[in-house]
Amino acid sequence: MNGPGRAHALHPGSATVRAAGSHALLVELESGEHAEAFHAEVLRRRDAGELPGVREIVPGARTVLLDGLDDPAALAGELPSWEVPRLEAGSGPLVEVPVRYDGADLAEVAALWGVAEEEVGRVHSGVEHHVAFCGFAPGFAYLTGLRAQYHMPRRSTPRTAVPAGSVALAGPYTGVYPRSSPGGWQLIGTTRSTLWDPDREPAALLSPGTRVRFVMEDG
Template identity: 40%
Template sequence: MRIRPAGTHALLLDCTAPADIPEAVLVEAWRAELWRRREQGDLSAVEIVPAARTVLLDGLPDPAATADLLFRWTPAVTAAAAARAAATARDGTPAPDGIPAGAGGDTARAGDGGDTARGDETAHGDTARGGDTARGDTITGGGIAADGGGHGGEILVPVEFDGPDLPLVAEHWGVDVPAVLRRLTGTRFLVAFCGFAPGFPYLTGLPADLALPRLPTPRPRVPAGSVALAGPYAGIYPSASPGGWLLVGRTDLPLFDVDGDPPARLGPGTRVRLVAT
């Protein structure tokens, strides 16, 4: 891990991971630990913003002292990330019938939603700063908290799986469309970070070998609520915008309210399941 200054009152953690720890797992381990430390008073930071490979700490009264703390916490965070990666490798998420192991070999690194700008859904931290708070409480009017409140809640997102790109996803994965739906509804997703547009959640949970390329040419307009796939991520468009992700469905669940607290309904650290309607 590298720690770099980002202005006078911010630090950027570059979460370069050991070979046995996926970067997304290490980023999530840091996000969870930093939020925990802030809540118990060990860390003073106005914002903690995860991205694909980094975590930004902004509003630090003493960046040098914070950097010392980060170095002290690194062994424990790395150990926690390694344990989670090992547990995932050991237990995994059971694949629904019809998804063969190793399916989806047609992956495209250019579409993996990494830190490189592409002009559409680029994986930066939430530009609206809506990604600093997890929305784990009970949600009414669409989403449902499946197992209680707090950061541990799981949000059930109702989805009408009628996206125009479902056949293309099935082709890439080497399965039929019903098997794609079983995979998506059987996956327990986690919001890794928000980016591209205010409240746009990048959801991890799909196996790396099911990563998908973006469309060669982005659509000029993707409707609000569209559920989509690109690279290793699933995502949901909070508002209408151009976009190049593969569309698999749509939801009526509002994802961003500038007057809400927090504004982003699906913030980093929130567990999500897609439920067919």
């Protein structure tokens, strides 16, 4: 994205708009950062009443799905002229997630980062994370925020069962497993927070656009 306060035009080539059924559009963006900014702009326009009929807005890694459109063809024609402001830090609700940095892959992550094991938690909790999109399982959020030097490869051999509450890294993302499931992410810690509760409103603790602070707890 451009510098602070600048806007990014959806010029031809920066976004591909595809029909998704008779009342939806799938917008493919050139980067995850661009997709997050575009998602925020869609929400702003919807809240301002500029997108009548939109029933659902679903962000992905580099896509945003707009469903329930009255005239998807007309919107598809307008999108190239949109100016999408840079996503500013500090926007969106803030959720704090307590973490014990005691994960099974802590030593491997520390080695790949070139830091001591106790530094992994300080690095990870020292930045504000942002929910880019959700998927994989109910309540599972993909969080961005770590600098590129801290991006992590997935495990070469996935685990058959990752405990619920595990805080993990893969690629540019942090994720917290809402329930026990197979997984190939690098485990760095555990949280006592409940990520998904169907009896809670909303059921998901983390939703797209939420800011997240991981708070270190004693092991």
